[in-house]
Every structure is written in C-alpha cells, then in structure tokens.
Amino acid sequence: MTVLDSDLHLVDFAATDPNDLQVKVSQAIDAANDFLDTLATEVDKPNTQVGAEQALADVLAFDHINLALDRNWGVLSHLNSVMSNDEIRHVHHELLPKLSAYGTRVGQHQPLFSRYQAIVNDTSFFATLEPARARAIELALQSFELSGVALPKAEQETYAEIQSKLSTLSATFSDHILDATQAFALPLSSEQLAGLTESGLALLADAGEQYKARQLADGKLTQAQIDTLPTPYYVASLNIPVYLAVMTHADDRQLRETLYRACVTRASEFDTHTNSKGESLNNADIMSQILALREQKARLLGFNNYAEVSLSTKMADSVDEVERFLRNLADKATPTAKADLVQLQECARDYGITELQPWDNAYIAEKVKQNKFSLSQEAIRPYFPLPKVIDGLFAIVERLYGIKVQEHSDSVSRWHDDVLFYQLFDADDSLIGGFYFDLFARSGKRGGAWMSGFQARYRHDETGYQQLPVCFMVGNFTPALEGKPSLLTHDEVLTLFHEFGHGLHHLLTQVTVGDVAGVNGVEWDAVELPSQFMENWAWESDGIALISSHVETGEPLPKAKLDALLAAKNFQSGMQTLRQIEFALFDLLIHAHTPALDYAGILATLDAVRNDIAMMKTPDYNRFANGFSHIFAGGYAAGYYSYKWAELLSADAFSKFEEDGIFNPITGKAFRDTILSVGGSLPAKINFENFRGRSASIDALLRHSGFSGTNTVAANTQSNREVS
Template identity: 85%
Template sequence: MTSISANLRLVDFDNVAPDTLQNQVISAIDTVNAFLDNMSANNDSNNGSTDINAEQALADIMTFDHINLALDRSWGILSHLNSVMSNDEIRHVHHELLPKLSAYGTRVGQHQPLFSRYQTIVNDTAFFAALEPARARAIELALRSFELSGVALPKAEQEKFAAIQSELSTLSATFSDHILDATQAYALPLIQEQLAGLTESGLALLADAGEQYKARELASGVLTQVEIDALPAPYYVASLNIPVYLAVMTHADDRNLRETLYRAYVTRASEFDKHTNAKGGSLNNAEIMSQILQLRAQKAKLLGFDNYAEVSLSTKMADSVMEVETFLRDLAEQATPAAKQDLAQLQKYAQDYGITELQPWDSAYIAEKVKQSEFSLSQEEIRPYFPLPKVISGLFAIVERLYGIKVQEHSKSVSRWHDEVSFYQLFDADDNLLGGFYFDLFARSGKRGGAWMSGFQSRYMYSEQDHEQLPVCFMVGNFTPALDGKPSLLTHNEVLTLFHEFGHGLHHLLTQVTVGDVAGVNGVEWDAVELPSQFMENWAWDAEGIALISSHVETGEPLPKDKLAALLAVKNFQSGMQTLRQIEFALFDLLIHAHTPALDYDGILATLNAVRDDIAIMQTPDYNRFANGFSHIFAGGYAAGYYSYKWAELLSADAFSKFEEEGVFNPITGKAFRETILSVGGSFPAKTNFENFRGRSANIDALLRHSGFDNVKNVDAANTESNAQTTREVI
C-alpha cells in the first residue's frame, strides 16, 4: 500500500479544535504583521525609500508569501469546518476572527513598502522580462490587487476602506448563517395521504429526516421521549435540505404539499420566514442585502469606479458591464424560442393532471411526467444504475484515459473530519504523486447546501527553506446518502454535479505551477474558472462515459440501451427554460451591482421583477424571495459575476467541440487540454490559455448546438448568425 507523502502536508482532523485554530490564526497574523512592521521600519530609516534592487525585492516577496502559509492553512481549516461541520462553537470562533482577517488583508493591500517592492521588480524591465511566466503573472496580479485594495488612497480613505471591508466580511457571514439556520429550522411532519407519488428512495429520505427531527425535538426539550415513542414509525418529515426538497417537488402528487414546501423554500431568510436564530433574532436577510450593496458601492467609489460591477469586472475576462449585458440578452434571445416550446409542453401535460394554470411548484413534477411519457425515462428508474461507488470508479477511469492519471483511495490511512469523508491520492502515468483530494458528498445537519471545490492547499515550492507542498482540495456535495443498506444512488443530475466539481478539482490538482498565487485555480479569471468544471460534465453525457459509470446496484447490469437512448435524448429537455433561469439570475446580479445609487431592499426586489419581466416566460409568485437566499452573490465570490457560469459554458462547449472533432477519448487531445488549460493554472490570461488549446478565439456555435437551440423552429437563421458574431467578438 502506497504511503502518504509528507509533501501532502495533510491536516490531522482528529486533533483540530476551534480554540486551537483561533490561536493559530492570531499567531500567524502576528507573525506576518511583525514582518511588515520590520519592512516599514527599514523603509522609514531610509527616509521612505526601499533602496533595494529587484532581486532583493523578489526575495522579500517570496519570504512574505512563505510566512503567509501558516495563516492560509489555519484559516483554511477553520473556514472549511464552518462550511461542513458548523456548530455554535466553530461559528463563534470563525465569526470572531473575521474582523481580524479583514483588517490584516486590508493592511497587506495598503502596505506601501510591500507594494513598492512589486513596483521595483516591474520597473526593472530586464529583470522582470527574465522571470518565469508564472512569477511574472503573479506580480502583475498582485499589483492589480494592491490597486483594488486602496493602496493609492489617502490615509483617511484607507481607513474608511478598511472599515468597509471588515463590515462586508461580517455581513456576508451573517447572510450565510441565516440561510443555513432557516433551512435547518424548517420541518413539516407528513400524514399518509401526503405521501402519494413519492418514490421508495424519496420515502427513505423523508423517514431519515423524521429520525433527525425526533432527535432535535428531544434534544431541545420540545418533545419528551414518551411523546416521541408515540409517533408512528417510520415518521415522515419534509425538510428544505435539497435531496428531500427535490424528492417532494418532483414526485409528490399532493399539489398543496408541493406549494407549501415551495413557499417555505423561496421565502427562507425573508420577511415571510418566522424562524429565529440561536439568539432569538430574525433570520431576515433583507437589511443585510441592502447594507452589502451600499458598502460595495462605497468601496467602488473610493477606488474610482462608477459602480461595484466595474470593480468586479476589472479582474475578469469580460471588459465592461455593457459587454456582459449584451452577451446575456443575446443568449436570452437565442434561448427564448426553445423556452416557449418547453413551457408549452409542460402546460399541455399539466392539463392531464387537472392543472389548468401551471405554477412553479408544478414544474419539476410535470417535467418528470413528461420525461416518463415522451422519453420513457424516470430519474428514479435510472437512479439504481448510478450507485456512487460505480460512478466514482468510472469517473476515475475516464480521467485516466483522458489524462493518463491514476487515483488511489487512502481513506483509512488519514484523519478525516467525518466518517463519510473519503481521501484519495492522484498519480501521473509514471506513478509520480500529483496531489490529494477529499470527497465529502452527503447532505447532513450543520453542512451548508450546494456543491463546491475548495482549493485548500496550492502546489508550492520555496527552495530557500527546501519547502515543497503538493496541492490538496476538498470536493463537497449534498447528495442523497446511503439508505436501507444500499450505497448512495445518484440521479443523473447528481452525477453531473460530481463531474462538475471534479473538473474544478483537476484544475487545482494537475497544475505544474509552483508559484502559489497562480497555481491551480488561483489567479484564474472568475468568468473562466468554470471552464474545466463544465467541460468535465460532457463525459457524463457521452454514451461511452455513461457505460463506465453505470451498473445496477443489484444486478450489476449497465444502463440498458433503451434507457441510455432516453437519457441522451432528454439531455436538452427544458434547456431553454433552464437557460433563461440562469440568465435571469445573472442579469439581476449584474444590474443591482451596476446601479447607482446603491439599491435598498425594495429596489433590489424591483430590479428582480424587472428582469423577470424581460427574461422569464413563467410567472413567479409575489411572495418569492429568491434574492434573500442568493448566497453566490451576497456570501460568495460571484458578486457581479454570476454571468460567469454562462460565459464559461460557452468556453466549455467550444473546447469540447475539439474532442467531438478528434475523438471524445482521444488521449492526444486530452494531453493538449491538460497542458494548455489544466496544468498552467492562472500563470497566463485565460483567453491565452483557451486560444492555445483551441487554436482560435471562442465562438458561440457549440453552445447553441449543445443546448439544442440551433434546432428550434422559428429562429431566424440570419439573426442567429448575427447574434453569434456579436458574442464571438465579446469573448
């Protein structure tokens, strides 16, 4: 059995405690601050002049980067645990440190002596030109980061900037807390009549939610053991955790139940949500959203931008708000004919189920009926063909064929934060260790919703201290857990999510860059960072790929040809409506951040309604408060950047079209993608990387074809070409 390399520098999760991590974070900040103090003192002694050459400046920068490793590690562990194992103690420590982290980050971004060292290197044109591309790129990006941190601002404005940054970090954390608390506070015990239509796996999920509900009620003293023992067994409870929510929304015949759960989900953390937090306060995010927008607008003004959208786009592939808005509206125009056909199809079938006016809580339910009727396909029928262990082994087989890499599990050899977590090492064709990754794939209490890849530890080398570390990442999901003695059985949507996050993981792990700031996903423009992830999803739609990831949980047979044909035929089912939905979110995000003055909560809702009037083809209830739970933009990194999903989807589709031309499993094409996209990380601009792979600029043709829009009737061909050309120039 291969031993665990010391260069992975794995965390001993069995022996991490919140207070220990807190002390480590504070100690790390103190160490770096002492280094900066010394740099400032030396600068002062030279009457404000660094009086050092470019080589010395680079040595100081590399020392600074190395000292920062301890902070990146301790804070990275705490942030991760707050996302996957949140409890009151972890949350308290995490939130208590946020102002300190914010103050530290602002100090670094505004530290003139450190900034001047970067300038010294760039100003020595011969020295700078001789640097390896990754180091040069990291210095260029750092200089831009200094500018966006207010390094050029007068002292008073720097202090105001620092206060804004600190408040924003706290508000975003609170926003996220409210969503998690509101999601977990909701529980709806069901009676037998409400269970009609639910699948076997759905009932198992509801029964499992019932057990969790009973445990919580007992622990909180709401119910006594006698009262719990009197409850029927199994005890079915609907919750807002995604696997449970989707099970009800997709299969429950009870329309009132679907509407009840839909209302609860879309009003989380709004004025309609009556739950309270641990301190008894409201979970309503309305005021927080307004405050976040106001603070971002103030930050933009301090930095000399007209609005926060311009700040966001200054670090992305896209050049302007107008460019992004044009891209989104052009794509909406392309998608609308298909979306109208999608809606008409749902409305037609809804009549058969006594639904005269289709509502949002009917969409998933009716869509499932259409799939069964039109394509002879049910997600529940194919779920047994995608047991998680088979999907994972097939995924590993696919990337081995594409990139010549091998994966080995070593879960028992390492410390993990939960028993459900697994750990793997990644090797190249010559058995050289490339990195390690963790899978944490199941929904549970204390874990925030969604799926993500956290690039916890970058590939990095510092020869001065003979220090080498290999990349390590966390890949997290909220899939249906193993139930009734069977492994986790995935829907195809969950399969796609796993492939998506693994694409991010490969981007992080396969990097050959050893300058941490531009290794893996670091330094990659935000609107290009989704390229490798969306690209990876294509193999979960390919017939040969599906053969590798499917095997019936009981019989072992692969997905039968008729079901495979149905699955492939359903690929673009509802793609028009889904595309408009993504554009709706992206345009809303862009417009609220481009608006001056900053919008209050009523203005936020008014903007969302205006976007829906422009883009959506289906009415949304007045009580829908989707924005109050839009964590991507209010608590994540996607502010004025949610469009990145569609932008990167264009890049992904065009990149995959090269595989379609040369062979989906062509190892030469796979090697080219690895070398031009995955291995180089952020060491070159994303546009350069894409063009090195594709041999040309990106165009929209493959995206339209993959989405099925090029086959939709009533789309004027000339208009399609005109809009496609516009987008080619945009990208």
Template identity: 80%
Template sequence: MSLPSSDLRLVDFTNAAPSTLQTQVINAIDDANSFLDNLTAGADNSTGIAKLSAEQALADVMQFDHINLALDRSWGILSHLNGVMSNDEIRHVHHELLPKLSAYGTRVGQHQPLFTRYQTIADDTEFFAALEPARARAIELALRSFELSGVALPQAEQDKFAAIQSELSTLSATFSDHILDATQAFALPLQPNQLKGLTESGLALLADAGAQYKTRELANGTLSQTDIDALPTPYYVASLNIPIYLAVMTHADDRSLRETLYRAYVTRASEFDTHTNAKGESLNNADIMSQILTLREQKAKLLGFANYAEVSLSTKMADSVSEVETFLRDLATQATPAAQKDLAQLQRCAQDYGIDELQPWDSAYIAEKVKQSEFSLSQEEIRPYFPLPKVTSGLFAIVERLYGITVQEQSYEGADDHSVSRWHDDVRFYQLFDADDQLIGGFYFDLFARSGKRGGAWMSGFQSRYSYEEQNHQQLPVCFMVGNFTPALDGKPSLLTHEEVLTLFHEFGHGLHHLLTQVTVGDVAGVNGVEWDAVELPSQFMENWAWDAEGIALISSHVDTGEPLPKDKLDALLAVKNFQSGLQTLRQIEFALFDLLIHAHTPALNYEGILATLNAVRSDIAIMQTPDYNRFANGFSHIFAGGYAAGYYSYKWAELLSADAFSKFEEDGIFNPATGKAFRESILSVGGSFPAKTNFENFRGRSANIDALLRHNGFTDAKNTDAANAQTTREAI
C-alpha cells in the same frame, strides 16, 4: 498501501479544535504583521527602500508569501469546517476572527513598502522580463490587487476602505448563517395521505429525516419521550435540505404539499420567514442585502469606479457591464423560442393532471411526468444504475484515459499505520498519480447532505502546489470536493440521480484544474489567479463525459445485478439532454442579469429596489410567472456571501468556452489521448500563469465562438446561427 507523502501536508482533523485553529490564525497574523512592521521600519530609515534592488525585492516578496502559508492553512481549515460541520463553537470562532482577518488583509493591500517591492520588480524591465511566466503573472496580478485595495488612497480614505472591508466580511457571514439556520429550522411532519407518488428512495429520506426530527425535538425539550413513543415508525418529515426538497417537488402527488415546500424554500431568510436563530434574532436578510450593496458601492467610489460591477469586471475576461449585458440578452434571445416550446410542453401535460394553470411548484413534478411519457425515462428508474462507487470508479477511469492519471483511495483512522484523518466518517480521501506513478496531489470527497452542512456543491482549493527553495519547502496540491447528495440508505450505497452525477463531474473538473497544475507559484497555481469568468471552464467541460454513451457505460451498472444501463434507458437519457434547456437557460440568465444590474446601479439599491430590479429582469427574461412572495434574492448566497458578485454571468460565459473546447474532442474523438494531453497542458496545467483567453486560444487554435454552445443546448443548428449574435459573442470572448 503506501503512507501518504509528507509533501501532501495532510491535516490532522482529530486535533483541529476551533480554539486551536483560532490560536493558530492569530499567531499567523502576528507573524505576518511583524514582517510588515520590519519592512516599514526599513523604509523609514535613511538608507531605506530607495536602494532596494529588484532581486532583493523579489526575495522579500517570496519570503512574505511563505510566511502567509500558516495563515492560509489554519484559516482554510476553519473556514472549511464552518461549511461542512457548522456548530455554535465553530461559527463563533469563525465569525470572531473575521474582523481580524479583514484588518490584516486590508493592511497588506495598502502596505506601501510591500507594494513598493512589487513595483520595484516590475519597473526593472530587464529583471522582470527574465522571470518565469508564472512569477511575472503573479507580480502583475498582485499590483492590480494593490490598486483594488486602495494602496494609492489618502490615509483617511484607506481607513474608511478598511472599515468597509471588515463590515462586508461580517455581513456576508451573517447572510450565509441566516440561510443555513432558516433551512434547518423548517420541518414538516407528513400525514400518510401526503406520501402518495413519493418514490422508495424519497420515502427513505423522509423517514431518515423523521428519525433525526425525533432526536432533535427530544433533545431541545419540545417533545417528551412519551410524545416521541406515540409517534409512528417510520415517521416521515419533510425538510428543505436539497435531496428531500427535490424528492417532494419532483414526485409528490399532493399539490398543496409541493406548494407549501416551495413557499418555505423561496421565502427563507426573508420578511416572510418567522424563524429565529439561537439568540432569538430574526433571520431576515433584507437589511443585510441593502447594506452589502451600499458598502460595495462606497468601496467602488473610493477606488474611482462608477459602481461595484466595474470593480468586479476589472479582474475578469469581460471588459464592461454593457458587454456582459449584451452577451446575456443576446443569449436570452436565442434561448426564448426553445423556452416557449418547453413551457408549452409542460402546460399540455399539466392539463392531463388536472392543473389548469402551471405554477412553479408544479414544474419539476410535471417535467418528470413528461420525461416518463415522452422519453420513457424516470430518474428513479435510472437511479439504481448510478451507485456512487460505480460512478466514482468510472469517473476515475475516464480521467485516466484522458490525462493518463490514476486515483488511489487511502485508508482511514485506526485501519493501519497509513491512515488519513477526516472530519466526518462519510469523507473519503484519494491520492492522484501521474502515468509514471509520480504523486500529483490529494483530494477529499464529502458528498452527502447532513445537518450543519451548507447547501450546494463546491471545490475548495485548500492547498496549492508550491515550492520555496530557500527553506526547501515543497507542497503538493490538496482540495476538498463537497456535495449534498442522497446518502446511503437501507444498506445500499448512495444512488445518484443523473443530475447528481453531473454535479460530481462538475466539481471534479474544478478539482482537476487545482490538482493538475504544474505551476509552483501559489498565487497563480491551479485555480488561483484564473479570471472568475473562466474558472468554470474545466468544471462545465468535465460534465460532457456524463452525457456521452461511452462515458455513461463506464459510470453505470445496476446496484443489485451489475447490469449496464439498458439501451432504451441510455437512449432516453441522451435524448433528454436538452429537455427544458430553454427554460433552464433563461433562469440562469435571469439570475445573472439581476446580479449584474443591482451591482451596476447607482445609488445603491435598498431592499425594495432590489426586489423591483428582480421583477424587472423577470419581466424582460422569464416567460413563466413567479409568485409575488418569492424571495429568491434573500438566499442568493453566490452573490451576497460568495465570490460571484457581479460575476454570476460567469457560468454562461464559461459554458460557451467549455462547449467550444469540447467540440475539439467531438472532432478528434472524446477519448483522444492527444487532445486530452493538449487540454491538460494548455488549460489545466498552467493555472492562472497566463490570461485565460491566451490559454483557451492555445488549446483551440482560435478565439471562442458561440456555435457549439447553441448546438449543445439544442437552440439552433450551428450552421444557421444568427450571424450578428454570433459575431457579438465572438468579439466578447
């Protein structure tokens, strides 16, 4: 095994102490500010910026980009650790730096001499036309970013903008903290009679949580050693960590237990949540949500927009709030008949289990019963056929066939001289090679749920492909792919549900978008610079191979016998692809429409207004009642602590693009190497160096349309698609 290339510039996580990273971040900001100070001083003297050539302006821009690498790296590491290994020390340092980073980011966005350099490049039409497309696109996007940072505002308004940005960064971090703390604060020891129906893997998760519960309660003094010794072994404890929550909601026969967990989950960080943080402070996100909306509206008005939704859409494929709302409502109309059939199916089955009125805490449980009775499919029966090592090796085999790339796992600390440092023993590191054995980049897998790790799954494009010839600097792309899957238990590898398999494929699609770029201008390399409503295209696209018989054959074999997934189970799995797709689509549209409307509303909504908007959207879209106490919005980190504000619709928008892109593979053969090469070259390799619409049309040879999306979801035969709705969507994309 070879030593990882120095161009990967891998992190030494053993020495990545929070205090060290804090010093590195501050020093990096200081260095960048010194460069900006020099630009300001140069602009103030008599020879000044008026005589600046486009060539010199570009040299200054590229030098500044290079200076910022140090900040991107140190802050990227700290932010990553705060997501996957959060503790008081990391969180304190992370949050203490947020105002400094916000102030620096605002200064960059409002720095007139720097802005003038970008403008000088763009204004020299002959020079600009001769730039490589990636550099030209980066200049265009930077100029737009300057405008959205208030570069044209009077000084007093710039100061106000800066204060808003700083406060927003702190509020979003606190919002995220509250969700993590509320999730981890909940622990429910279970009685033997509450365990009925739970699977072997579910019980193992609960027992593992019980062991952690004993350790934690002893450490914080809540229970004495005598108390601990008196508890049974195994000791079963339910928590709100996703693998455990889903295990209970899907399989527990005890309906009151399911309701208890459901209520706890949907009231996290709300007025109904009585937990506090380590300082004894409330975890209620209500005020934070209204403050965030107010500040976003103020920011929008400063920039000359009517509302924050317009700010968000100014950088996306979609042109307007009305266009997105029409897209969502039209799709809801298409999905509602299927959703009504889905609900009726669940209600019929619920009667067989003595449930007269189906409730949200019954849905997953009854859905599993329907799968077993109508499709002869149990997630637990197929879980042993998806051991993580087989899934990952099959995933790597699939992308090798599609794109001609190979994956090689690296060794770790203490193994040999070629070891790679990690932040946790569960983490794995891989190198990615092209067909000619050329190293493309590297990626980390951190796939298991644990304490101190925020929920969900994500890809972090930590390090972009980048080169700077003036200092002979080359770096290859590196990313982190993170999940919260069921960990290895009882001496067996992690056994995935098919939902977890889909999640892994989804994040790996993001990873390929980041890693396979051929662009060396960091701002538009990989996922950088890609419109937010198109960035989910490669990830949703990748999921298709986990729904295909040929793909499933590569990622499945029984953990004990090595036998392939039996044909009856394979047929059942494929048949269940569109099971409940109507209800699931309406649920996503509900979230997306809520997000859009609260950010399009002026004046900014208070907490009561936020809840009223959510209820109104549910009245329009949902076909299943939601309890009055449900506070889903208080945990909606995508829009209050992530990058999806007025952009959650992107999942459905990009799903249309991905379905239409995959239809090309359906026409040509799903492992057709020529089609794979075309997708790689048209979509994955070019990153954000061209508009997403251009990239898609280069691959597909036409504009996107909705037919494949409706067909893939089982809503209608594409030939009978309502012409008006299809035309509306074609025009939207």
C-alpha cells in the same frame, strides 16, 4: 496505516479544535504583521532604496510567512461550511474583523507595494522571471490598486471599515440561510405521501429520525412522546435531496406549494424562524447594506459602480458587454423556452392543472419525461450507484490524462465518517496531489456543491519547503440508505463531474507559484471552464457505460434507457437557460445601479428582469434574492454571468474532442497542457486560444443547448479559491 507523502501536509482533523485554530490564525497574523513592520522600518532608513533582487526576496519571504494563515484559516472556514455548530461559527466569526483588518493592511502597505513596483520597474530583471512569477506579480499590483493602496490615509481607513463590515455581513447572510434551511421541518400524513418513490420515502424517513433527535435535544419533545410517534416517521425538509424528492414526485399539490413557499421565503420578511439567540433570520437589511458598502468601496477606488470593480479582474471588459451577451443569448433561447413551457402546460392539463405554477414544474417535467421519453429519474437511479460512478469517473480521467487515483480513506484523519480521501498519481507513478470527497447532505452543512482549493501547489526554494495540491470536493447528494450505497440521479452525476473538473484544474497544475497555481489567479468568468467541460463525459454514451451499473444486478444502463436519457438531454434547456440568465442579469444590474439599491429596489430589479426574461410569472412572495448566497456571501458578485460565459468556452473546447474522439489521448494531453496545467499563470483567453487554435465561438454552445440557428452571439472572450 499507510505512510503518505509528507509533501501533502494533510490535516489531522481528529485533533483539530476550533479554539486552537483561533490561536494559530491569530499567531499567523501577528507573525505576518511583524514582517510588514520590519519592511516599513527598513524603508524609513535614510538613503534606502531596495533593488529588484532584494525586493523579490522580500516578496517570497512574505508569501512563505502567510502559509500558516492560509492553512489554519482554510481549515476553520472549511469546517464552518461542512460541520457548522455554535462553537465553530463563533470562532470563525470572531476572527473575521481581525482577518479583514490584516487583509486591508497588506493591500495598502506602501513598503510591500514598493517591493512589487521595484521588481516591475527593473525591466531587465523582470524579463528574467519565470512567466508564472511575472504573472503573479502583475496580478498582485492590480490587487494593491483595488485595495486602495493609492488612497489618502483617511480614505484607506474608510476602506478598511468597509471591508470589515462586508466580511461580517456576508457571514451573517450565509448563517441565516443555513439556519432557515434547518429550521423548517414538516411531519407528513400518510395521505401526503402519495406518488413518492421508495428512495424518496427512505429520505423522508431518515429526515424523520433526525427531526426526532433534534426535538429531543432541544427539549421540545420527551422520549416518551417520541416513542408514541409512528415508525417510520416521515418528515419533509428543505435539504435538497428531500426537497427535490417531494417537488418531483408528490401528488399532493398543496404539499408541493407549501414546500416551495418555505424554500423561496427563507431568510426573508416572511420567515418567522429565529437563530439560537432568538434573532431574526431576515436577510433584507443585510442585502441593502452589502450593496451600499460595495458601491462606497467602488467610489473610493474611482469606479462608477461595483460591477466595474468586479469586471476589472475578469475576461469580460464591461457591464455593457456582459449585458449584451446575456440578452443576446436569451434571444436565442426564448423560442425553445416557449416550446418548453407549452409542453409542460399541455401535460399539466392531463393531471388536472389548468394553470401551471412554479411548484408544479419539477412534478410535471418528470411526467413529461416518463410519457415522452420513457425516462424516469427513479428508474435510472439504481444504475448510478455512487461507488460505480466514482470508479467510472476515475477511469475516464485516466484515459484522458494518463492519471491514476487511489483511495486512502482509512489512512488519514477525516472530519466525518462519510468523507473519502484519494491520492492522484501521474502516468509515471509520481504523486500529483490529494483530494477529499464529502458528498452527502447532513445537518450543519451548507447547501450546494463546491470545490475548495485548500492547498495550492507551492515550492519555496530558499527553505526547500514544498507542498502538493490538496482540495475538498463537497456535495449534498442523497446518502446511502437501507443498506444500499448512495444512488444518484443523473443530475447528481453531472454535479459530481462538475466539481471534479474544478478539482482537476486545482490538482493538475504544474505551477509552483501559489498565487497562480491551480484555480488561483484564473479570471472568475473562466474558472468554470474545466468544470462544465467535465460534465460532457456524463452525457456521452461511452462515458455513461463506464459510470453505470445496476446496484443489484450489475447490468449496464439498458440501451432503451440510455437512448431515452440522451434524447432528453436538452429537455427544458430553453427554460433552464433563461433561468440562469435571469439570475445573472439580476446580479449584474443590482451591482451596476447607482445609487445602491435598498431592499425594495432589489426586489423591483428582480421583478423587472423576470418581466424581460422569464417564461412564467413568479409568485409575489418569492424572495429568491434573500437566499442568493453566490452573490451576497460568495465570490460571484457581478460575476454570476460567469456560468454562461464559461459554458460558451467549455462547449467550444469540447467540440475539439467531438472532432478528434472523446477519449483521444493527444487531445486530452493538449487540454491538460494548455488549460489545466497552467492555472492562472497566463490570461485565460491565451490559454483557450492555445488549446483551440482560435478565439472562442458560440456555435457549439447553441448546438449543445439544442437551440435552432447558429448565428454568433457577440461575445468577446478577450488566495485559495472556492468555486461552485
């Protein structure tokens, strides 16, 4: 087994036990609380005034003490996302109130707050600090204010109660989505399989084997009964690869509607499933409670609504600014979206569909691609075997940034056999950090894709301790089946590039102040810049040449298929843009509304936004909001607009490569030095302008999206993080 650099501080997942993690988290909180008690005792001494130098020493010591908490809670949270079971979930949720109480105590701890104030108030001392440390202190002071440090004691206690309730409610919201997703299983008849591709059938057969195993384990079927079932046994599920296979290719329109309805009613009043305790999975009441608590928190802190709280730490200045940005972009996208819809409707009539419905969109879109562009996702899937895509991705970033990747999966302990581990090296062969890929859908894993900045780059000079950055990059791709490697759709390729962009942002930082290293401390509406930026190389013909190779023949993607793929790049871009704006506006408006909305108000707001923005009518039973984990269980509350905001930045940044050459190493080095390396140590607006030499323009976004006209839309782009 290869001996890996000790500064990676890798986790021995094989020896990781949830109960041990619970003990370690509790011990870490106790140790940190003891330190805070010591600070409070010192302040109580007569004539005690802590100087800036001692204050900084105390801050650094406290940061170092918190490493153990960050690490052990980070491991437990990660396992709860990728290997969830009753034991892990129980331990995770049992710790939430204690963690919330600790976080609130830190944010309201006057002696600790006074240390930060002492550093800033000594202006001559503050001026000597490295920029990253100064930025971290400024952000910490902002965090204290948003944690209620200035509130009276009674209101601080109310704040603490709110935070505790919110952490528990968000976790339950997420549980309900995972449980509802996994509870749905629909065995299919042979007639319902018409139109499905070979890879789709393989996915359904694999889902069938998992279904049999669950039925046997739950005592719902005996082995004798299972033996009577046909082989292969095809089962449809709501796991994304299976769901998309059916929605894109199944000729049976009723089947598509059944799956669509099951998906958009998860965790709602229409969902009759229960969890292992027999409890309802309906998120309706949880959503209204979360909004009410967030509004209460905002009022305590002196804001008018929670959207203002959220935007106080972002690039955007106000709710009005964000709403103008979204609605103006919607105006630009609408003509294209109308044309997109007409195109679908015309094709739908050729297949006997007189009134296009949401469950027809993916199916008809695939027919249009085949007919108009001679492009089939299934026809190009064999050209994107995952190992080739990964190798090509690594080749691209080596050319851009001079970095090299080496796999060391067999040398490390992993949480699942499918997980891969890599080390990242700089041009001089020095080790930069490490990362894990966990890319396939499976039971017990939450849906979607994300990068978790598990371990930030960090150095503690007093003890000589240092750690290199390590992150987890997670997806839910089609697994390897029938002896072949995983074959990706181009959409899955884009997702991999997206998450790897987040990973590079985390890994390539040169900042050793953990709070602003990598993605830490980066404004939320700028954090998607490096990820969306990375997707561009999966659209460029020179990039595609590096990531494509037929799984059987090894031939590159033929020119005809490449031309078709590139020609279809902006296919349905208008409707897709409006869909993202619909989600973003809904998120913004429910968090800007006072008083806080109840469930009926939440649904009414979503309906109103759809009436303004959407091209197609949505069925009355659609309960998308009940599964909107980004805003009710993630970090995107009143911040989902960040995807479009950062897309403007990423398109403008990539236009520099279009001007200089997409593999221009000088431009690549400039992007690394001004964006990726500095993390949150400078405001994102400054980082962008340092790279681009000017403020951001929307022209590139409009061009990349295929929208006509280039009139500028008004947009002033003035802890471990998990980003999707």
